[in-house]
Amino acid sequence: MEAVAQNTKSLSKKKGFFFWTLALSIVLLAAIICAIAVGSTYIEPGVVYKVLLNKLSNGSIFEINWNVMFENIIWEIRFPRVLLGAICGAGLAICGVLMQCVTKNPIAEPYILGISSGASCGAVGVIVLGGISTLGINSITTGAFVGSMISGALVFAIGTQMGKSTSTTRLVLSGMAISTIFSALTNLLIYSADNSNQAKNALFWTIGSLGGAKWDVLLLPFIVLVIVMIIAFVMSKSLDILLLGDDNAIILGINVKLVKSIILILATFLTSTLVAITGAIGFIGLVVPHICRTIGGSDHKKLIILSSLVGSIFLILSDVVARALFPPIEIPIGIITSLVGGPFFLYLISKKNYEFGGKD
Structure with a gap:
């Protein structure tokens, strides 16, 4: 029975x-x-x-x-913009799932490694220092990608001792420190801007936007997203076991250092690719995984699929609000995601039966 x-x-x-x-x-x-x-x-x-x-x-x-x-x-x-929103929303949500699993921290998100701060610093540096006139409009994306990869590499090197350490605390603290440094550099660059237009463009970029969507920028983030989803899906059983704790995972035959290193590299590369194109769009990687855990539990195969769908929907609809709220002015989409995601996240954590990992 x-x-x-x-x-x-x-x-x-x-x-x-x-x-x-x-x-x-x-x-x-x-x-x-x-x-x-x-x-x-x-x-x-x-x-x-x-x-x-x-x-x-x-x-x-x-x-x-x-x-x-x-x-x-x-x-x-409009169609390229919507597709970019779907790709970015899915990617940030999946990165949130991966980071929360690796750190076993319910408030972890894709930007916990300082990637967004590094990207912002790179992009703002190009804007303020005049790189656009020298290298062209794509220089902003290039600068953001380089900045995000530098910050991600620094956090990985320091936080994991080049893959030798599995300490979550060390990783998170390293991310916070690197993020603070790059944020300070970004603010310094904005403060030193020659005119208000440079400062406004820099500030708009750091909050995020889908305004740069074109057909020729969609291929790379889409390919990276698909690769990360496939690898994460294949490693889903290992991710499930990681939630039991590092010691239990080792007993069950999981190479914790290798799994964590792979996940961190994947999440860093995907987040860097997305942030370099759209800027730092907050709260999706934090809120969406928790929404999906209330739907499908803590099975990572289900979480990856559900998070990609919910993340896409969330960012697409947020962009609609950002464009339609005060037409013809476009509000930075990061403001909308934070205004919607913040209260909803507070609602989730206020539920008495809420636990990280959800219910089975």
């Missing part, structure tokens, strides 16, 4: 996970259509749907009876 009960419970969990995956996928598609439709020029969702199908099928499924300008707005401006 006990075996039957366990099988029934397991089947019920699978059905629940399938339901949530299907429901969130539908919501994601609806969010994409909504985000493309809303803007300074409103476009009917039906037109958005038809234009996308025509473009994606490389044919003429629907007869073109709409303004050609709408087609250009949808395909060249």
Whole structure:
């Protein structure tokens, strides 16, 4: 009887996970259509749907009876922006799952290693020191990526003693120290800006935006995201065991140092890639994993899938609010994610039955 009960419970969990995956996928598609439709020029969702199908099928499924300008707005401006939002939201959420697992810290997030501070310092340095006029607009992205990789490498080298240490405390403290140093350098650069436009551009970038979305910038973050998701999915059993503690993981045959090093490198590279394009968008990597644990428990295979869907939806809808709240002015998206994510996170941690790792 006990075996039957366990099988029934397991089947019920699978059905629940399938339901949530299907429901969130539908919501994601609806969010994409909504985000493309809303803007300074409103476009009917039906037109958005038809234009996308025509473009994606490389044919003429629907007869073109709409303004050609709408087609250009949808395909060249809004669709790349929405796709970047989906990629960035999924990536930050998955990095949050990985960092919370490695550090076993419920408030860990992708930026805990100082990656966002390093990226901000690199980008602001390019803006303030005049690198745009010398190297072009892509120099901001390059500067951000270089800064984020430097900060990530420093934290990895110091916090893990080049992979020799598994101390979570040492890693987190190293991240905090490096983050503080790069933040101070960023503020110093902003303070030394020659004019208010430089300071404004620098500040806008540090809070995050999807405004730089173009077709040619989507490929790299998408490839990195897919690679990280596949590797994390393959290592999901090891991630589950890590939650039991390092000593128990070693007893069960897990090479803790190797697993942690791989996860840290993956999370650092993915976060650096995303932050270099969109700037520092906060709270997604912190809030989304907790939302998904309340849905699917602490199984990392489920968490990776659910987090990617919820993260995409969250960032896409946040961008809609950022663009639609005070048109035609665009609010930095990091402000919206923090305003929405902060209170929701407080609600989650105020629940009496809330525990890190969720319920099985």
